[in-house]
Amino acid sequence: MQMSHIDDIPSTPGKFKMEKSPYFHRLRWHTSLAKLTFWPIVFLGVLFIVFFRSPSSSPLHSDPSRRSLRTYNWGGSAWEKRVRSSARVRSRNGISVLVTGAAGFVGTHVSAALKRRGDGVIGLDNFNDYYDPSLKRSRQALLERTGVFIVEGDINDSALLRKLFEVVPFTHVMHLAAQAGVRYAMENPSSYVHSNIAGLVNLLEVCKSANPQPAIVWASSSSVYGLNTKVPFSEKDRTDQPASLYAATKKAGEEIAHTYNHIYGLSLTGLRFFTVYGPWGRPDMAYFFFTKDILNGKSIPIFEAANHGTVARDFTYIDDIVKGCLAALDTAEKSTGSGGKKKRPAQLRVFNLGNTSPMPVSDLVSILERLLKVKANRNIMRLPRNGDVQFTHANISYAQRELGYKPTTDLQTGLKKFVRWYLSYYSNGKKAAE
Numbered sequence: 001m002q003m004s005h006i007d008d009i010p011s012t013p014g015k016f017k018m019e020k021s022p023y024f025h026r027l028r029w030h031t032s033l034a035k036l037t038f039w040p041i042v043f044l045g046v047l048f049i050v051f052f053r054s055p056s057s058s059p060l061h062s063d064p065s066r067r068s069l070r071t072y073n074w075g076g077s078a079w080e081k082r083v084r085s086s087a088r089v090r091s092r093n094g095i096s097v098l099v100t101g102a103a104g105f106v107g108t109h110v111s112a113a114l115k116r117r118g119d120g121v122i123g124l125d126n127f128n129d130y131y132d133p134s135l136k137r138s139r140q141a142l143l144e145r146t147g148v149f150i151v152e153g154d155i156n157d158s159a160l161l162r163k164l165f166e167v168v169p170f171t172h173v174m175h176l177a178a179q180a181g182v183r184y185a186m187e188n189p190s191s192y193v194h195s196n197i198a199g200l201v202n203l204l205e206v207c208k209s210a211n212p213q214p215a216i217v218w219a220s221s222s223s224v225y226g227l228n229t230k231v232p233f234s235e236k237d238r239t240d241q242p243a244s245l246y247a248a249t250k251k252a253g254e255e256i257a258h259t260y261n262h263i264y265g266l267s268l269t270g271l272r273f274f275t276v277y278g279p280w281g282r283p284d285m286a287y288f289f290f291t292k293d294i295l296n297g298k299s300i301p302i303f304e305a306a307n308h309g310t311v312a313r314d315f316t317y318i319d320d321i322v323k324g325c326l327a328a329l330d331t332a333e334k335s336t337g338s339g340g341k342k343k344r345p346a347q348l349r350v351f352n353l354g355n356t357s358p359m360p361v362s363d364l365v366s367i368l369e370r371l372l373k374v375k376a377n378r379n380i381m382r383l384p385r386n387g388d389v390q391f392t393h394a395n396i397s398y399a400q401r402e403l404g405y406k407p408t409t410d411l412q413t414g415l416k417k418f419v420r421w422y423l424s425y426y427s428n429g430k431k432a433a434e
């Protein structure tokens, strides 16, 4: 069989075969070299145009492990003015907070609540496309109307973080930027390492050197309980058996928090959120895409454990979570380090923020059916081994005692508010749930 010249190129130098005539070989070598260098140059040129000239259309968006390669525009006097104005504290005893992941579900709600009570707020978000970025843009528009400016950038960008601390001496950081989702971790593991580990470390590095050091409240996850079977889950229970890489990165975050508290005196509070839901929620979560699929007449996969075992979650409504976040900020003690050195021991806390009322996923579907007035096409299937655990159930007595945390929204009431929002958001004619 005739081989094309491309096939002649040795895969390793050791397998290179000499041609019979040295002249013939040189000629071929030159033409091949010209061809070989031409296409890589064209390719690199295209890459340059796509990645650096037109970041918004960059295919890097769909590869979150490489999101840090995206370029963001920040800096300049107009930008600094916006940052200062958004971060201005307008109430007595108010705090100034850097909210990472501000265009995310929890980030948007927390930012709006802080702003409403007169705190200074600056958001930070990389607007990645893990889920429909247009929803993040809508949340951004919502926050802009309340006076919150979201800086576009990545938590892995130290220069940007240092600049923000140079412009605003933040008293607090509410760190909510993360790669979320339990099941997606099998598809794109590096995105979890990038955001939940590298990004966290980068943020803590900047915080430890800031003067004054901020107090940090950040999002851990109920998933750290993993295969723990002791219910309800208490902060004292074991968390060394994560069932997903997502859970493992959140657990790693808790250990990293311990280290930065221990060495640098950073005040750190981790919040273990339990399946947070509500208006402006995340489309990758079951309650959200079940709603879309029920409305579209598509079948929905409902997981069950072995022997028809019930799969249940301690679904927690967003407004309750926001109250817990604000209480964590308000009770956070100051960090104790300066110049990158710890002066004395600092506060280190971890709280469950759940609802203490687990509900079977099939009950969630029944509530949605009633609210949507559409019968779901249920496809009962075995819980896949891709990171999901069978149930979660929070013991919240520690958060109750220390934060005054008391969830008040049951699943029926919360889903009603979600469905109302969903129908109005997606029936505006413009948008379709992706």
Ligand SMILES: O=C(O)[C@H]1O[C@H](OP(=O)(O)OP(=O)(O)OC[C@H]2O[C@@H](n3ccc(=O)[nH]c3=O)[C@H](O)[C@@H]2O)[C@H](O)[C@@H](O)[C@H]1O
Residues within 6 Å of the ligand: 180, 181, 182, 220, 221, 222, 223, 273, 274, 275, 276, 284, 285, 286, 287, 301, 302, 303, 311, 312, 313, 361, 388, 390
């Ligand atoms: O508390 C957390 O720390 C996590 O909460 C959330 O994870 P989960 O509790 O897994 O939520 P979610 O995917 O909505 O599945 C809900 C239920 O539906 C079941 N489920 C799911 C998908 C499906 O197709 N079928 C199904 O039955 C499924 O088995 C489960 O029982 C966040 O996404 C995560 O980022 C993290 O914050």
